[in-house]
Amino acid sequence: MRVLQIIDSLDAGGAERMAVNYANALGDKIEFSGIVVTRKEGVLKNQLGDKVAYYFLNKKKVIDFKAIKLLKNIIVKNNIDILHAHGTSFFTAFLLKTICFKIKIVFHEHNGDRSNQSFFKNLPLFICLFFFRKVLVVNKQIESWFHQIGIKKASYFPNFASLESNDTQKTFLNGQEGKRIVCLANLREPKNHSVLIKAFAQLNLKEEGWSLHFVGKNHQDFYSENIIKLTKELNISDCVSLYDSKSDISNILSQTTIGVLCSTYEGFPVTLLEYGLASISVISSNVGFCSEVIIPNKTGLLFKSNEVDDLAFNLNKLVNDIGLxxxxxxxxxxxxxxxxxxxxxxxxxxxxxxxAINEV
Structure with a gap:
């Protein structure tokens, strides 16, 4: 079997990490495992294993004939059976299908907010889905929504995490050992970093020696500016650190005491699985698939999305109870x-x- 993953970038997002995880894991299981990036390379390129073939299309526009032709050449040269399209790369996969009829496409939906988007915003996806053999989705709610709109070939498929890495990058977290709180999430909506900043300040954790660490893509935009502004207003800027995208996640989590996820919506956050593999205690907003992984008072703590007091209550429990x-x-x-x-x-x-290969 010969399989090629396709993703639009290798920035450290959930869909991107899963595309890399699949490519690496399949390297030992099938005849050929590769990954093709359409628009932008990123830090996750460093995590690709030696057995994974890597390609970059350098796509410049929505319909880029040069990039599509290059993709077709990669497919033909490597005799690819399956093109596994992640997230927004579905449109590139669709364009390929119009000139490479025999390729079988599996689409993987990672967007936890898909069902809340308008019909017209989803229309391009609806059209493309008819050309795909299988549709994999990251939680049962999204699966149900696809079935309701008539896409019966959609099925729930779980994520997995891997902290294995070939990366030599070594990030050192600021702050006191044993008192570091980390949030692995790109600095953008719907990751909702501000609710954690407010809860941290409300508990006055700065005075107890705790520190807050945000690891994720910093676009240097209005969102990140607001985070910095808020930390200054609450007088905690000296114990809040922003690290941008990092690929040495295992190393970072080995320095962490508590992991937090604050999103207002999620599909199936790989971050929670990474926290679990790293054996750190976790607080998560109760959205998407999170409650399937974080079982209250058993595998972690849940708080109501966007409610500072609820997050502060749960954070206080973890900060003050090593046994828990x-x-x-x-x-x-x-x-x-x-x-x-x-x-x-x-x-x-x-x-x-x-x-997918055997279906007529």
Missing amino acids: RTILSTNLNTLVRDNYSKEKVVSSLVSVYKT
Whole structure:
């Protein structure tokens, strides 16, 4: 079997990390595993394994004939059976299908807010879906929504996390050991970093030696400017650090005590699985698939999205109870390894590919 993942960039986002994870994991399982990036390279390129073939299209516009022709050449040269399109790359995959009829396309929807978008915003996707063999979605809610609009070939497919890396980058977190709170999320909506800043300040954790660390793409825009402004207004700027995109996630989490996810919506956040593999205690907003991974008072704590007081209440519980942190982190690690292991998910994915290839 010969499979090519396609993704628009290799910035450190959820869909991008999953595309890299699949490419790496398949390298040991199938005859050929590759990944093609359409628009922009990024820090995740450093995480690609030696057995993964890498290609870059350098696509400059929505319909870029030169890029599509290059993609077709890659498909033909490597005799690709399956093109696995992640997120917004679905349109490039569709364009390829118009000139490369035999290719089988599996589309992977990572957008947890898809069902809340307007019909007209989703219309390009609806049209393209008719040309795809399989549609994989990251939680049951999105699966149900696809079925309701008549896309019966959509099915839920779990993510998995991997902290394996070939990267030599070494990030050192500021702050006191044992008192670091990390949020792995790009600096943009709907990641909602401000609610964590407010909760941190409300608990006066600065005076207790705790520090806050945001690891994710910083676009140097209005969103990040507001974060910096808020930390100054609340007089905690000296204990809040922004690190931009990083690829040495395992190294970063080894320096972390508490992991937080604050999003107002999510599909299936890989971040929670990474927190689990790193055996740190977790607080998450109760959105998307999060409650399937974070079981209150068993594998972590949940708070109502966008409610500062609720987050502060739960954060205070973890900060002041080492025993609770140990129990939650151990249970989460066990849940992730038992239910979202690389071996189990990749085996299921290979079965999906085989079905797509054999369908008439």
